[in-house]
Amino acid sequence: MKTQRDTFWDEIYELAKKDRDIIVISADMGAPALDKFRRDLPSQYINTGIAEQNSILVGAGLAKEGKKVFVYAIASFLTLNCIEKIRVQCSMMKIPLNIVGVGAGFSYPDSGPTHHLIEDISIMRALPFIDIYSVSDSNVAKSVAQSYKKFKHSTYIRLERQDFGNLYNSPPSLTSGFQRIIEGKNKLIISTGALVPQISQLLKNNQLSHGLLDVLTIPFNLNDFKELISQYKELIVIEEHFTTGGLGSLLLEVLNELQIQTPIKRFGLSPQHGYCYSYGGREEIHKYYKLNLEKILN
């Protein structure tokens, strides 16, 4: 199975072959698909070295002058190290930049907490005029790359590094900003990124009848969301993210805004546990944060 990042960059490669204004800036971050890009399109590929702030600034300069720029690095550094640069260039000046980070959640399970990305939704959604694309499988990665011409302003594209199989048979529509994977009844599980294929598998394995919603963009269409959740009695949010400010927090805000009383339960990473130095795979990290998917679903 092709990874999210290779799928994404393969699509951008095809688009860039026909459009020399597409520029990829990498803060010395690779991907097999990018090897092809830099070999065949060297004038459209820039490596800034491990200098994420400069990669954002140079990208913003190019984008200000009309280039279509994708800046790429490990997501935790590209967001958290550069937040104030992004704030001024993308949110204040509205320079359209595509910030592509790999390593959502515990994508780098053996690399320790510097590489865990469990604050980015909270932080990036605080900035106006930046749309978040949270990618749950390779087909979604393809959809995001294919729709880049429709982007209204800057984007933050968060990619998973590991492979959990494909949720979708073909690139899904991003119009509503979410997709229902399983209709189910009574309870609707809401998640994003790589947890969605994992939850989907667990629901099937345990023959559970809950619905499952994959949040693909933040913000998403509120009217469509309101209509969709009206048939459920309870919402359960599960996220590989601190519970402060993440998807669960966002949904509390949304329910409040829509004046909907549907009960909601949030499961994520409690900030009281701080950062995790457990190794041996994603499940070990989940244990540290007491995030037991099977238990939650049952």
Next chain:
Amino acid sequence: MNNTKLQEKCLQLRKKVLEICLKAKTGHLTSSLSCVEILVSLYYGNILNFDSQEPDSPNRDRLILSKAQASPLLYAILADLGFYDKEELNLFAQKDGIFGVHLQNTVPGVETTAGALGHGLGLGAGIALKAKMDRDLWMTYVILGDGELYEGSIWESMKFASHHNLNNLVGIIDRNYLCTTDFTENIVELEPLEDKILSFGWNCITVDGHDVNNITENFERLKSRPSRKPTMLICNTVKGKGVPSMCYDPLNHGIAPRENQTDQAKKDLGL
């Protein structure tokens, strides 16, 4: 403009900046006064290509005032050159005004929103790189404060611009030796600054930042791109130049003259 006219323009703008800051009771007066000759050279010395009636003209040279605290000066120049009505200056940093203490790109003639330091050089490098990619002939100028050089991102961008041979990029350091609370060499030494910049692969020229003629000559030469590498012009300046009563005192950073400084400041400039 000949040298005498340029000097007259410098004095005229110094007076205007003082007026603006006094009226608003805010604005970084001393930071503006230190870079008057630099900006006068660029705008009035036939260096920058600009069109006040078409501020976004694609062939304009790009000027990024990364030390955005000198905004009263840039706003005064743009008003003087007809980018907008001069009356706007009376509303600097006040209700219904179109601009405030730092820079915003919504003002005609202003390239970037700025105020957070350490952004301008990387942004300028990206802009200059675009010009190289598309063989555009316009130049990019970035004016940095010396206090801004403490930002690490400046040095990330310095390496990048040199590696990509951005000789269509000119950096200018307003080297007034003063930061917010103290002299730079007391805070964390910046010297030997020229050596540091040279070691990052740039050309570096140090000039008297109040010699408008000399600055202009250097800018003229750099327009012909005499070197493959980008050039940094270190302009040795005095923070508060023209108002001696406010010079050499770090605590005059970021303010309009206080009540007890106002009369002397006006007298210093003949206002």
